[in-house]
Amino acid sequence: PTPTATAAVTTPTTTTAAAGVTVRTHDGLLRGTVHDGYRTFEGIPYAAPPLGRLRWTPPRPAAGWSGVRDATRPASACPQPAGEVPGGSTDEDCLYLNVTTPAPAPAGAATTAGGAVGPVRRRPVIVWLHGGGFTTGAGSSYDAHRMATRGGVVVVTVNYRLGALGFLAHDHLPGSGTFGLADQQAALRWVRDEIGAFGGDPRNVTLAGESAGGYSVCAQLVSPAAAGLFERAVIQSGPCTGRPDRPFAPSSIPLPDARAAGADLATRLGCGPARAREVMACLRRVPVARLLDAQGADQQPARSTGLLPVDPAAALAAGRFHHVPVLLGSNHDEGNGWAAGIIQAGNPVTPVTWLDVAAAFFPLPGQAAAIVRTYPVHEGDGGPVFGAVIGDADFACPTARTGTLLATRVPLWRYEFADEHAPPLVPGTPPFPLGAPHASELPYLFDLGGRPREMTPAQRRLANAMIDYWTRFAAAADPRNPAAPPWPGHTVLSLAPDHITPTGTFSARHHCAFWNTLG
Structure with a gap:
C-alpha cells in the first residue's frame, strides 16, 4: 500500500458532537450526519472541479481545505438533461462522492476521553457506480443505508462526468473518450487513501454498478490503470459483451468512431475544422446547456485508448483482465x-x-x-x-x-x-x-x-x-x-x-x- 493508504488504516480520527460527526481526512475535516444506526458524509470532493481549461482533461487531485467542511448534503449532479435528476444539471463542479457507514463505531474500537476513535476492525467497502446510459444519474440518488446497516459495509456512491463532457473524443486530446472512466478511477484512488477514516478497509473494496455503471465495472476490469484498486466486482445489467450495433445495451466504441462523433459535435457547435488547439479552446467556451442540447442521446466510452486499450469482450476472451x-x-x-x-x-x-x-x-x-x-x-x-x-x-x-x-x-x-x-x-x-x-x-x-x-x-x-x-x-x-x-x-x-x-x-x-x- 501507499504511505497515505497505510496512514488511513492506522490513524483514522472520528469525533461525535450534537451537530453531527466529524472525520479527519488527508484533505481536511468533514462534518457528516448521524442517523439511527448509520452515518452519512455527502458531497466529498475526490477530484478538482473540471472547469474552464480543465474541461476535458483527466481528473486532477482535489484541493484541501481549512476548518471543517460541511458534508451533510450532496453536491450537484454532473451535467445532464432533466430526468432522473429533477430539472437536470448544468454544474460542471460535480466530482464528488458520498459515504454511508454503520454507526456506532465498529466493535473493538478504542474511544479516547476526547471522543476520538482509535484503530478499529475494518469493514468491507462497496463503491457504487450509477447507471443512466453514460448521460444521466448521480451517486446521491442511491440511499445505501439498508446495505450499510444490515450488511455491515461502508458504501461509497460516486458522481462521474457524463455525456459529451465525460466521453468526448477528439484528435490530439489526451484522455479522449474516457474522462468519465478516469473519474471513476480517481474515486477509487480516493477510497484507497481515505476510506480508513470512515471505518472501511482499503484492502477489501468491491466495485459495483448497474447498467452503464455495470459496464463501467467491465471497463475497469480490463483497464491497466485500475490494477489494485478493487478486490471484487459486481456487474448488474451491464454485460461486458455489449455491442454498439444493438440498441440499448451499454458498450464501448472504437476510438476512430468516437473521434468522428466528436468532430461532428464540434462542427454543430460552431467549432468546426481548425487546428486541434483552436477547436478545443472553442469547445471549452461552449455553455453547458448548449452542449447538452447538441450532444447525442447515446454515449459510449472509447476503446483503443490508454485507459481502455481493448474491447472488454476481447480482453475477457483472452484472459487479459484483473482476476477478481x-x-x-x-x-x-x-x-x-x-x-x-x-x-x-x-x-x-x-x-x-x-x-x-x-x-x-x-x-x-x-x-x-x-x-x-x-x-x-x-x-x-x-x-x-x-x-x-x-x-x-x-x-x-x-x-x-x-x-x-x-x-x-x-x-x-x-x-x-x-x-x-x-x-x-x-x-x-x-x-x-x-x-x-x-x-x-x-x-x-x-x-x-x-x-x-x-x-x-x-x-x-x-x-x-x-x-x-x-x-x-x-x-x-x-x-x-x-x-x-x-x-x-x-x-x-x-x-x-x-x-x-x-x-x-x-x-x-x-x-x-x-x-x-x-x-
Whole structure:
C-alpha cells in the first residue's frame, strides 16, 4: 500500500458532537450526519472541479481545505438533461462522492476521553457506480443505508462526468473518450487513501454498478490503470459483451468512431475544422446547456485508448483482465421498459407491423425475418414479445456470454432478478405489465432518491436476502451465508419473492443459441 493508504488504516480520527460527526481526512475535516444506526458524509470532493481549461482533461487531485467542511448534503449532479435528476444539471463542479457507514463505531474500537476513535476492525467497502446510459444519474440518488446497516459495509456512491463532457473524443486530446472512466478511477484512488477514516478497509473494496455503471465495472476490469484498486466486482445489467450495433445495451466504441462523433459535435457547435488547439479552446467556451442540447442521446466510452486499450469482450476472451471474483446478473424482463416506451410513442407492435419494427432495430439483411420466426407475435402480446427481443439480445445473452468468459478464470456467481411484480420505478400505467424490467432490482438494494418503494412482506424478505448476498460477497468473495437461501456454485440463482432457487434453463428461455449465431 501507499504511505497515505497505510496512514488511513492506522490513524483514522472520528469525533461525535450534537451537530453531527466529524472525520479527519488527508484533505481536511468533514462534518457528516448521524442517523439511527448509520452515518452519512455527502458531497466529498475526490477530484478538482473540471472547469474552464480543465474541461476535458483527466481528473486532477482535489484541493484541501481549512476548518471543517460541511458534508451533510450532496453536491450537484454532473451535467445532464432533466430526468432522473429533477430539472437536470448544468454544474460542471460535480466530482464528488458520498459515504454511508454503520454507526456506532465498529466493535473493538478504542474511544479516547476526547471522543476520538482509535484503530478499529475494518469493514468491507462497496463503491457504487450509477447507471443512466453514460448521460444521466448521480451517486446521491442511491440511499445505501439498508446495505450499510444490515450488511455491515461502508458504501461509497460516486458522481462521474457524463455525456459529451465525460466521453468526448477528439484528435490530439489526451484522455479522449474516457474522462468519465478516469473519474471513476480517481474515486477509487480516493477510497484507497481515505476510506480508513470512515471505518472501511482499503484492502477489501468491491466495485459495483448497474447498467452503464455495470459496464463501467467491465471497463475497469480490463483497464491497466485500475490494477489494485478493487478486490471484487459486481456487474448488474451491464454485460461486458455489449455491442454498439444493438440498441440499448451499454458498450464501448472504437476510438476512430468516437473521434468522428466528436468532430461532428464540434462542427454543430460552431467549432468546426481548425487546428486541434483552436477547436478545443472553442469547445471549452461552449455553455453547458448548449452542449447538452447538441450532444447525442447515446454515449459510449472509447476503446483503443490508454485507459481502455481493448474491447472488454476481447480482453475477457483472452484472459487479459484483473482476476477478481465477480457477482454477475441481469433481470428477467430487461427490455420491457424500452418496448413500452416505444409503443407509447406511437409504434404499435402487431402481427402486421412486427417485421418492420424488428427491422428498424436490427437492420442487417435477414436479421428481422429470423427474429420474427423465433419470436412470433400474436394479437395482444406484441409488447412482451418486443421486450423479450430487446432483453434477450442486449442483456440476458450477453450476460450469459460474459459469465462463460469469466468462469474459466475467476470465481463467478450469477443471478437473475425475477420479481414479476417489482415496484414500478416511474409513475404512470404502462401498455402491458413490465414484470422485472431494467433497473427493477435497484429498490431492493437502495432507497432510490431517498424514498423506499412500497413492498409486500415477501418482497421485503427478498430485499433482505439480496442485501445479505451482496454484502457477504463484498466481505468474503462468496455470497453464500446462513441467513439466505442456498446458492450453489456454477448456477444462475433466480431471485423472486416466492422462490430463490437455482435455474438451469436461463440460456434456453432467452434463446441464447439463436442470438449467438445471429449476425
